[in-house]
Amino acid sequence: MAGSKREKIKMTPDEVGAYLAANFKVQVATVGKDGEPHLVTMFYALLDGKIAFTTYKASQKVLNLRRNPTMTCLVEDGVEYAELRGVALYGRGLVIEDPEPRSKVGMVVGSRMAGLPVPEIGEPIDPAVAAGIEQALAKRVLIVMEPDRVVSWDHSKA
Numbered sequence: 001m002a003g004s005k006r007e008k009i010k011m012t013p014d015e016v017g018a019y020l021a022a023n024f025k026v027q028v029a030t031v032g033k034d035g036e037p038h039l040v041t042m043f044y045a046l047l048d049g050k051i052a053f054t055t056y057k058a059s060q061k062v063l064n065l066r067r068n069p070t071m072t073c074l075v076e077d078g079v080e081y082a083e084l085r086g087v088a089l090y091g092r093g094l095v096i097e098d099p100e101p102r103s104k105v106g107m108v109v110g111s112r113m114a115g116l117p118v119p120e121i122g123e124p125i126d127p128a129v130a131a132g133i134e135q136a137l138a139k140r141v142l143i144v145m146e147p148d149r150v151v152s153w154d155h156s157k158a
Helices: 004-010 013-022 060-065 100-112 128-135
Strands: 025-031 036-045 044-048 050-056 070-077 085-096 141-154
Touching: 004 036, 004 100, 013 070, 013 141, 025 050, 025 060, 036 050, 036 060, 036 100, 044 100, 050 100, 060 085, 070 141, 100 128, 100 141
Parallel strands: none
Antiparallel strands: 025 036, 025 070, 044 050, 050 141, 070 085, 085 141
């Protein structure tokens, strides 16, 4: 019986994609040097359909991912039980130094953090704003979630 309820509340792949596209905050867990989870909340954008965010090169999550790429991401919302929805992605966090994709993600996330209109990935933004974001990105790397397994739930389907 439990399995049938689980199947009933599971999101389809299209629903997962739409849900991730409609959100922008993710809880990110990496593995610390002693095996403990290191958990932080980040703003993200979707890069080729995958959760992506920038972070400081020397951040704890980057140190953790360089040692062990295992990463879990959780995007969830809802207050009442009947409205709880979420997607958990299990896999690897790729640390990417390439400035081009870092900039694409950084423009979206940076605009959101600054309270400005949020562009689509690759869409041009105000040159003065872009210059400020590029300056902030200089000390950052891009992290892209490469999921091996995705678990989803939408209690409104129950």
